[in-house]
Amino acid sequence: GQNIDQPTEMTATEGAIVQINCTYQTSGFNGLFWYQQHAGEAPTFLSYNVLDGLEEKGRFSSFLSRSKGYSYLLLKELQMKDSASYLCAVRWSGNTPLVFGKGTRLSVIA
């Protein structure tokens, strides 16, 4: 199967840093995506990793280790508006549809 695992829920404090992990099966891997989804809305694209290393985009960064089948999304200087679900999605082999993890619901508290 094409399993993707990420924590179900996380809570963090406003202004802090939070790391959301994602693990996946490595065979045939062809790219990893992170999406943000606010309640009742569509997922919006955050980041894309296909090579090992860290991709930084403002307050958000995403890391990938292909050999370990591991990625994380790092959110810095948390704001209340960052309360949302964060979806990890993987593409396996070529132009195939993304497979999504079940999402991590992040609650940012004051």
Next chain:
Amino acid sequence: DVKVTQSSRYLVKRTGEKVFLECVQDMDHENMFWYRQDPGLGLRLIYFSYDVKMKEKGDIPEGYSVSREKKERFSLILESASTNQTSMYLCASSPPTGETQYFGPGTRLLVL
């Protein structure tokens, strides 16, 4: 900006009705997808299409069909709606080059 639109944000239908969910994208994308999203189950792929008149089954195609007569439009059809098809339905599109998928706003369907 990529724009993916869906015909309805909210829909209420009765068991046994035929339901059409329409999706239109304006970026000339080859690839289009239909997902449903349920609490605790995440996003699950129903059908996808890589070209006009072409369709492929996803992970949960049972009870659904699709139509892609024009490149920009991908329709999801529930031949005979059932209560277990109550869900959020999300359409997405992407170019063929492996870039990200862009999602429409979703249709929340309630089948009574």
